[in-house]
Amino acid sequence: MDENSALTPQEVADILKIAKNTVYELIKRGELNAYRVGKKVRVDVKDVEEYKNRTKSIKSDSHLGNFNERSGAGSLITEEFIRSGGFVICGQDVMLDILSRYLQMHPHGIQALRAYVGSYNGLYELYQGNVQIATAHLWDGDTGEYNVPYVKRMIPGVPAVIIHLAGRLQGFYVTKGNPKGIKGWEDLKRNDITIINREKGSGTRVLLDEHLRKLGISGRNIKGYDRESTSHLAIASTVARGGADIGIGNEKSGLQVKGIDFIPLQTERYDMIIKKEDIEKAPFKTVLEIIRSREFKTELEGIGGYDLKDLGKLVAET
Template sequence: MDNRPLTPQEVADILKISKSTVYDLMKRRELNSYRVGKKLRVDLSDVEKYKNKTKIPVQEAGLADAVKSTVPAAYEEQYFSSNNTFIISGQDVILDILCRYLNKHPAGIRALRSYEGSYNAVYALYQGEVQAATAHMWDSKTGEYNVSYIERMLPGTPAVIIRLAGRMQGFYVSKGNPREIRDWRDLRRPDITIVNREKGSGTRILLDEHLRKMGISGRSIKGYYKEYQSHIAVASSVARGEADCGIGNEKACLQVQGIDFIPIQKEQYDMILKKEDINTPAADAIFSILRSEEFKLELQGLGGYDLDDIGRIISET
């Protein structure tokens, strides 16, 4: 049997179900899956096993067939699959905690995570692959976070932007800052090597926007093309001496020994929902959790977050 690995979207196409339903099957371990790096994959043989396992013999179908016959074909998948699965795309630990609260919520929300950077998270929301995206994308022309990007990246799609937290972005440098790195222009010094974040991440956008304002090309900076997928990975690279400087939030710096943090800019970390989903049980649960004292106290215990406006709608597009 051809046993090639399949992406979740390919599995969804084979089974004629939504991609979110595939993630739900994986989470419930009804469909075997595994990771290749940060990507989920499913073997074709496991898809066939799942199909055979869920087949209902004609003589045993009974009520299932009777009910199914009353459901128009266009709504068949919606009727038989759970509409409570909710995928949140983003990388901050806030989202891990939020999903834990959602999974315990009385509304019965099954919350899943997609670990994408800001740009790709918003694009996935536009494509309908996730139900919520998070972002911290700075616009150097307006000096604001996220709003202008959301207006451009979700054309014709009314959306709501909800504040999650304020975070401090800065430089990760070796203990004592031996290279005396203080501002953005120091990054183009010939004695400085940096480590970068991947394209589409809010941190990469922050760097590129500042370089654009200063008329500096990224290719002139040593290490610009060496990319890592998380703040922790960047901080660890600096701690190991692989680079003199990396950029990330203060929270990650608190978790890595051997580095100092040079604050450079406060950023806003927000959640984006489509306005058509704002009155769903999942959205109601999210607002309830974000505005609860219990949730706020748990985040305060982590440190590194400004939570004054958590749960507040800051813009509607």
């Protein structure tokens, strides 16, 4: 993405994994540069990157400080917060922001901090004890299963409970009208195709790499494979602007971007992972109560883009 490209506040919010209102607040406080085009607010990509780099500069020499650097969370997660008993929910979907709000408002709830990191890193931090809840949508190409094989491998010797949140449709973002006639994974073998990729550790990146492995395709042979972006919306926007022929992401995000067609490929399982030793503790019981409530489900239904028929269902214990 060109560093001088103009982003809307919503696109900035999706890149930073924050609410749009928070973007306006950052602009108001002078922490994020912006300008107006008529009545519309716009932010340059380079200013978003400068903001991210400034927040990353607040680190600790400890392992928890390294977590901030790896996750891109910057000052959002501090060593002091975690050591003081902070409750951290790890993952990138907006439903987790809604869950955090419900948790804060619940009579027996708690204020939760959000860590906006990908599935792989989230499981790693759960294993290390740095977060209380992780979420994942990691597809295993050998078994066709989501998440369970990864939880078993990445949290060894620690019993865990996997709770289903939602089904989400994953696929290709292509330019409106699909001028290159792209149909599926096999098209990645073509030499006239350029992609925009997700960051390492995200469930979408794992999905791509597993399919490439099964097809015997090396990422080195795909144009754009090393170009990374950290949100579905930013990926779709790049494709819409002609910066790539293919981006991979969920249907819900792609529909927010003009000039994009969505090619469905597979339905993924988005799950919540909790250590079994924690499941009967008060905050965790409240979390489960919330996600199984009619109110929470109704709000997600209003957003759209989720298959919620198994919301709150126990998937597996490891």
